[in-house]
Amino acid sequence: MVVSVRSEECVCELTLDDCGGRTVSVSVPVSIPSTICPVELAHRLLHHHNIPVYLHQELSEKLRVYLRDRTEEHHRKQDQRAVDGLRDGKVSVAEVAAAWATKYSQVKKGVDEGCESEAVGSMYHSLVHSPAAANLLGLEHSFAAAISSLVAQREQALHDIHERQTQEMSQAVSQVGSGLTDDDVNKLAARHLEDAQLAEVQWDSTITGLRESQKREFHNFVTESFAGREVLTPVTPKDFVTTSSDMVMVEVAEPSQEESFTIHLGAQMKQMHNLRLLSAHGLQLCKYQAHQASDIPPQRIQTSMSLYSHNLNGLVLLVDDRINTYTGIKREFGRVCSKSTELHFPDVEDQLESVRNTVPQVVQWRRDHPPTQYDTDDSAQPAPSVPQHLKAGDFYMTRHSNLADVHVVFHMIVDDSLRSGDINSRHPVILGLRNVLKVACLGDITTLTIPLLLTNSMSEEMTMSWCQKRAELVYKCIKGFMMEMTSWGGAEMKNMQFLVPKGISEDLFQHLASMLPNIFRVSNPLVVKSS
Amino acid sequence: MYPASPKLGLAHLGASTFFASAHPSESCGSNGLPLTPNSIRIYGRARALQLINHPHLSCYVDIHRGKHERIRVIQEYYLLNLKGACNKYPEIRSHTGLAQIAHQVLQGLVYLNTFGTVTCNLSPQNILLDPHGQAKLYNYGLYYMTEAGSAVSFPLGIVRYTAPEVLLHGASQDGGGGSGGTATVTGxxxxxxWSLGMVLAEAVMGYQLFEKCEEVEGLVAEVLRxxxxxxxxxxxxxxxxxxxxLDAAPQELRDFLCTCLTPDPKDRPMPRSLLNHPLFRTMTISAPLNPILPHFPVIDPSLCLIDFAQYKAKLSEVENKGTVLPDYPLIPNSDSPLQANHTTEVIKSEQKDQLSERSMREVYHLWQLAGGNVxxxxxxxxxxxxxxxxxxxxxxxVVEGEVFGGDASHQQQLEATTIILPLHSLRSRLAHVAAHKYYPLITQRECGTDDLETSRLPLVIRERDVEYQLHRILTFQRLLQAYPYKADLVKSEARKDTPPFYRSLIWAALLGVDGAVADTYQQLDKETPTLTDRQIEVDIPRCHQYDELLSSPQGHAKFTRVLKAWVVSHPHLVYWQGLDSLCAPFLYLNFNNEALAYACLSRFIDKYLHKFFLRDNSAVIQEYLAKFSHMIAFHDPRLANHLHSIGFIPELYAIPWFLxxxxxxxxxxxIFLLWDTLLLGEASLPLCVAVALLRQLADRLLQFGFNECILLFSDMPDIDMERVVRDSVQVFCSTPPSVTFRQHQRPTSERDNNSHLPQSSQDLLMTGVSLAELKGEQCPQVSGADLLELSAQRRKSRRGLAKLLLVDVRTSEEFARGTLPEAMNMPADFTFTPEGSLAPGPNAELLTSYRGKIIAVIGSRNNWGQVTEFAEKLLVLEFPRVCTLHKGIEVFRASGALVVPS
Incomplete structure (x- = not known):
């Protein structure tokens, strides 16, 4: 709070009485306020200036008093200046008071933000680690099943409508001229559109309705059972078996290639980490694997139990700079999320909405903090304009309770520069990965999955050598970041998973797997293979 | 050890916690390295507060750093503070009572000023009253440990008692955050x-000051006005x-208050001058006001008198302590009645509660062992x-590192609450320990823990067992107090194990640190720039930086000072990279006592690394490594052969091990685990450790080629250190001393004075062997004296097979002319088949049956090649423990040990 940054240099001049009647005068520059040990200073002076040893005691005592007095004087002067300033009206009482008020207001915020979600969260966390967990998970599971069956029905119904309309339309088109006019066709098309939209809206509202009621019931269930009251599970796990056994969308997990390593990082203090290379689609981690509809999938239990813990799972998804769920991998992701109700956090759409609302802040911040120009000569060149959206290397995050193996998704913005073969460790996406690790470290995310090649799917130009080069870069950077992480004072990265697109050749996979132990120096390889 | 941490007495251990402020993301220091987290800065600084030992300052027991920049402080604590006491006891509320308190607080302040800091945090809540009515300042170290508040985001102190100039400074500067390293803590x-004046004025007037102002803004304005x-x-x-x-108060008290509340900072007196105020005319100082530097050993001539003075002061303190205040709240209300009863009982029967006689730091250490976790x-x-x-x-x-949204900020105000660490579980764990056990008698060798069952369990368990550790601590406390007189006993006790609580002092005792340690260190010039500064500065930020203490700015500063002191005081030696690592364990253990760290480091290097830090140390290191190769061959011929065949020589990996x-x-x-044993052993023990290390990795090494071996050692794999320690002791015991003899080892007093021995005995001793010869041979040489001693042991043992087999490789004619008794003749020319295997015969069978025992190859010094060749052939056949007789059979001529074989 009180930092006396200014220090003064001054020369300490002392005279010592030699017993023989001579006097020794010492002058030594010191900086005030000083924390020098006077005894040591005295020894140094004796040593360097050939002063008789028996003067040490006197010298050190005099130095001590001098340093103490000067330091005190220094503070006194500083304080007196401040008080005089107040008296003379350079600062007013009100100004100082206001400054303190803001100081306190800054630190006070965040003390009592014990929001509702936190309360529910802690209740949920204790419930899920209690005998009541079975009921709770059963409830969640049944909710999920209900929604996913509804979603499936919707898809089916919309598909049916589409089929029918196509048929009608082709019929109508074929009859154009022979009884129907273009106008009729247009009308038909308009009606079709209306029908389709109506159906969609109806389905959506049904689903939303169910979601809302599920959320309410869930919330109710958690609070009630936490209070120790017996709650009738609205839907018991058995209920939905009959209703939806044929409806549960089950993704058949395809056998994927996978290899694991245990490594130790650090010079003296070894920190153990698990590394895993797996070939799979990024979203496969989000989807539940094949399971019996009546059973609660094991990942679900695992994920729920660690949801409010200090061991979270994260996944990095590569997306473009538009924050929505309309195209590409974003669309697929949106679909996976909407298969069941998000019972703990806002729906994914709402989360994205809030991210979109944050973007102007980001833009403003960028404007206020232009990158430092080291080249002063280039001042003529105008600074690059600040884009109105997020740019490559930025990421936004969403939180999920209804995905299989993932709690947190990092949506990393990428651009086409990643396709080129010669990116280096200063590429924004690599820096972004470092930021991901930093957030993971500070946010207790201890399992993280990263696309190794920084691509969602393979394409023509990604040759064997391209892949090797890219993998080497990412491995090495991640290794560096992981070693750096220990100094950030957060959680350890326990499991680091590298993801490569599904369907890469066995050869390439093996090659990438063999690079890993070399780069991370696996001294004691533990190779587990499943394929 | 001295000054000792205060006794627990009737105090509680209180814990409080706060957050250090986080650095703005991606900010770097002036050197381009990332900034040290503030929590580490605080942690490093707060260590020094443990040195404070004054009756009116509550003791800092320990400090921890948690995840996410959290700091936890454990301090001496009492349930009653000035405010509560004023309400409860009229005698404290009275004017004389308040004057007494003021006097005690002032003493605390003066001590703190001499220590080099101020509290800046004085308030009725932070003046505790112990059951004897003595004032104890609490939380006074906050200003010091947070470097004048620069490492935290919250403002220190309570506005209503803060001096106006402090408020003015605070308003003109940004609190917390960036400014790294420039802050001073003098204050x-x-x-x-001023704060004391305000606190007292409040107590005299009986009103809370500025009660009506609830907002900070109003309060600040009131104080300024x-x-x-x-x-x-x-x-x-x-x-x-x-x-x-106010008018009712005596004139002197009013005058004192007036002086305290002098509005002009330049006129306001210092605490030390206020001690002479007429108000305190009748009162005496309760303890010396100068901090005492830690010192070891106790008989440090420069400090004896101070100790005596302190002792006298202590006596008077005991006298005037008087009785416990009636109805003093000794236990927190929250305790369940049962526990409460138990605790009161314990406390009432004060004589029986031995724990309160122990120092707080010790109690806290035991509490943690008993499962306590702050x-x-x-x-x-x-x-x-x-x-x-x-x-x-x-x-x-965003990619620049700025975050949006979320609530990761731990910006919180200082939480003033202190919780009390419950000691009843520790008390009940130790309830059955008899009172006399707390005062072990060391002169009569009654200090054993042998009667405890725990003493036979593995070290890991012993280190975590409360009762066992209590006994060890008690024993060692006594022994260390008697050091150096009881140095031998310290050593023999340390052979059992080293209690972590006293490790620093035990190590110092084992290394024989003695004399005016602190004084010697003070005389060394640690400031003047030297040529090695640059290298030291580069090395320190890479040395054991995972450790919070050693990575703190204070740690770096202390590192530099100790290293520079060593370099300055050893002009014939130089700084080699690695000295920093060597310093690390000593500095870690003696963080508050640089002088002892320096003394230990010097003694350690003298003993174990004699001449290693010469400017040209290649001869020393080469000899060491050659001896190491011999040791591998002696103990693990298979591994030695393999490493030899792939050319993986010790030069490639073992230099940093030994250096x-x-x-x-x-x-x-x-390292602690390893050195606990290393320090007990001879200077040759490190060689045995290296053998034990290789042995543990042997399985892998045997399969590996050159490249894999290099990789393996470039990043040392995880090692079971307990096994290494066990193995190395075993290796040491099974190695004849002359095998590890080095020309460059530190001459011990015994070996130094060989010259008085007759020529016949001198022949039998080990002498230096040239480096070329050492490197040329694969098997170690053994001295005649060792052979005689081993054969003597053989005669004593009854079993047929002895530890030693003597193989005379000269021709049978020479053999017949005279050899050692019980030597076996295997002429070099006829023993081996051309393929290198043993030619069959009775002697070959006997040799094979001795596989695993020491096989000494004896020959003539005139035909030395024959001897080494023979030994190396045995090595190829994977015979362990093959050695050759140093300087040939001729050494025995003078001593008459040779006999004609029958």
Whole structure:
């Protein structure tokens, strides 16, 4: 709070009485306020200036008093200046008071933000680690099943409508001229559109309705059972078996290639980490694997139990700079999320909405903090304009309770520069990965999955050598970041998973797997293979 | 050890916690390295507070650093503070009572000023009263450990008692955050004088000051206005309608208050001058006001008298302590009645509670061993409320490192609450330990823990067993107090194990640190720039930086000082990289006592690394490595052959092992384990450790080629250190001393004076062997004396097979002319088949049956090639423990040990 940054240099001049009647005068520059040990200073002076040893005691005592007095004087002067300033009206009482008020207001915020979600969260966390967990998970599971069956029905119904309309339309088109006019066709098309939209809206509202009621019931269930009251599970796990056994969308997990390593990082203090290379689609981690509809999938239990813990799972998804769920991998992701109700956090759409609302802040911040120009000569060149959206290397995050193996998704913005073969460790996406690790470290995310090649799917130009080069870069950077992480004072990265697109050749996979132990120096390889 | 940490007495151990401020993301220091986290800065600084030992300052017992920049402080604590005491006891509320308190607080302040800091945090809540009515300042170290508040985001102190100039400074600067390293901690002692004045004025008037102002803004304004008034005391009285109460106070007290509340900082007196105020005329100082530097050993001539003075002061303190205040709240209300009863009982029968006679640091150490965990306690009592991580995540992070959304900031105000660590579980664990066990008699060798069952369990268990550790601590405390007189006993006790609590001092004792340690260190010039500064500066930020203490700025500063002191004081030696690692364990253990760290380092290098730090140390290191190769061949011929065949020589991996005595390769906790034993052993023990290390990795090494071996050692794999320690002792015991003889080892007094021995005995001793010869041979040489001694043991043992087989490789004619008794003749020319295997015969069978015992190859010094060749052939056949007789059979001629074989 009180930092006396200014220090003064001054020369300490002392005279010592030699017993023989001579006097020794010492002058030594010191900086005030000083924390020098006077005894040591005295020894140094004796040593360097050939002063008789028996003067040490006197010298050190005099130095001590001098340093103490000067330091005190220094503070006194500083304080007196401040008080005089107040008296003379350079600062007013009100100004100082206001400054303190803001100081306190800054630190006070965040003390009592014990929001509702936190309360529910802690209740949920204790419930899920209690005998009541079975009921709770059963409830969640049944909710999920209900929604996913509804979603499936919707898809089916919309598909049916589409089929029918196509048929009608082709019929109508074929009859154009022979009884129907273009106008009729247009009308038909308009009606079709209306029908389709109506159906969609109806389905959506049904689903939303169910979601809302599920959320309410869930919330109710958690609070009630936490209070120790017996709650009738609205839907018991058995209920939905009959209703939806044929409806549960089950993704058949395809056998994927996978290899694991245990490594130790650090010079003296070894920190153990698990590394895993797996070939799979990024979203496969989000989807539940094949399971019996009546059973609660094991990942679900695992994920729920660690949801409010200090061991979270994260996944990095590569997306473009538009924050929505309309195209590409974003669309697929949106679909996976909407298969069941998000019972703990806002729906994914709402989360994205809030991210979109944050973007102007980001833009403003960028404007206020232009990158430092080291080249002063280039001042003529105008600074690059600040884009109105997020740019490559930025990421936004969403939180999920209804995905299989993932709690947190990092949506990393990428651009086409990643396709080129010669990116280096200063590429924004690599820096972004470092930021991901930093957030993971500070946010207790201890399992993280990263696309190794920084691509969602393979394409023509990604040759064997391209892949090797890219993998080497990412491995090495991640290794560096992981070693750096220990100094950030957060959680350890326990499991680091590298993801490569599904369907890469066995050869390439093996090659990438063999690079890993070399780069991370696996001294004691533990190779587990499943394929 | 001295000054000892104060006794527990009737104190509680209180825990409080706060957050250090986080650095703005991606900020770097002036050197381009990332900034040290503030929590580490605080942690490093706060260590020094443990040195404070004064009856009116509550003791800092320990400090921890948690995840996410959390700091936890454990301090001596009492349930009653000045405010509560004033309400409860009229005698404290009275004017004389308050004067007494003021006097005690002032003493605390003066001590603190001499220590080099101020509290800046004085308030009625932070003046505790112990059951004897003595004032104890609490939380006074906050200003010091947070470097004048620069490492935290919250403002220190309570506004209503803070001096106006402090408020003015605070308003003009940004609190917390960036400014790294420039902050000073001296502060102005006059700030606390103002605060003391305010606290006392409040107590005299009986009103809470500025009660009506609830907002900070109003409070600040009130304080400033008081500061602006010509006579702040009158101003206060007027605004609080208590002029009468003030007038009722004696003149001296009023005068004292007036002096404290001098509005001009330049006129306000310092605490030390206030001690002479007439108000305190009748009172005496309760303890010396100068901090005493830690010293070891106790008989440090420069400090004896100070100790005596302190002892006298202590006596008087005991006398005037008097009785416990009636109805003093000794136990927190929250305790269940049962526990409460138990605790009161224990406390009432004070004589029986031995724990209160132990020092607080010791009690805290034991409490932790008994399962106590401060973080758990804080959580249990709701002082740490962690939000689930998933709710605090940000929503957007840009590539520049700035985050948006989320609630990751721990910016919180200082939580003033202190919780009390419950000691009843520790008390009940130790309830059955008899009182006399607390005072072990060391002169009569009654200090054993042998009667405890635990003493036979593995070290890991012993280190975690409360009762066992209690006994060890008690024993060692006594022994260390008697050091150096009881140095032998310290050593023999340390052979059992080293209690972590006293490790630093035990190590110092084992290394024979003695003399005026602190004085010697003070005389060394640690400031003047030298040529090695640059290298030291580069090395320190890479040395054991995973450790919080050693990575703190204080740690770096101390590192530099100790290293520079060593370099300056050893002009014939130089700084080699690795000295920093070597220094690390000593500095870690003696963080508050640089002088002892320096003394230990010097002694250690003298003993174990003699001549290693010469400017040209290649001869020393080469000899060491050659001896190491011999040791591998002696103990593990298979491995030696393999490493030899792939050309993986010790030069490639073992130099940092020996040069840093393994401190460069292992983390501190493992080094402690290793050195506990290393320090007990001879200077040759490190060689045995290296053999034990290789042995543990032998399985892998045998399969590996050159490249894999290099890789394996470039990043040392995880090692079972306990096994290494066990194995190395075993290796040491099974190695004849002359095998590890080195020309460059430190001459011990015995070996030094060989010259008085007759020629016949001198022949039998080991002498230096040239480096070329050492490197040319694969098997070690053994001295005649060792052989004679081993054969003597053979005669004593009854079993047929002895430890030793003597193989005379000269021709049978020479053999017949005279050899050692019980030597076996295997002429070199006929023993081996051309393929290198043993030619069959009775002698070959006998040789094979001795596989695993020491096989000494004896020959003539005139035909030395024959001897080494024979030994190496045995080595190829994977015979372990093959050695050759140093200087040939001729050495025995003078001593008459040779006989004609029958």
């Amino acid at each position: 102005n002692p006059a700030w606390d004088v 008081t500061g602006l008034a010509a006579e702040p005391l009158k101003h206060l009285a007027k605004t609080h309608n208590s002029t009468q109460k 973080e758990q306690e804080l959580k249990k009592q709701k002082l740490i409320r962690t939000k689930p991580a998933i709710l605090t995540l940000p929503s957007v992070m 840093t005595m393994y401190t460069h390769v292992f983390p501190l906790q493992k």
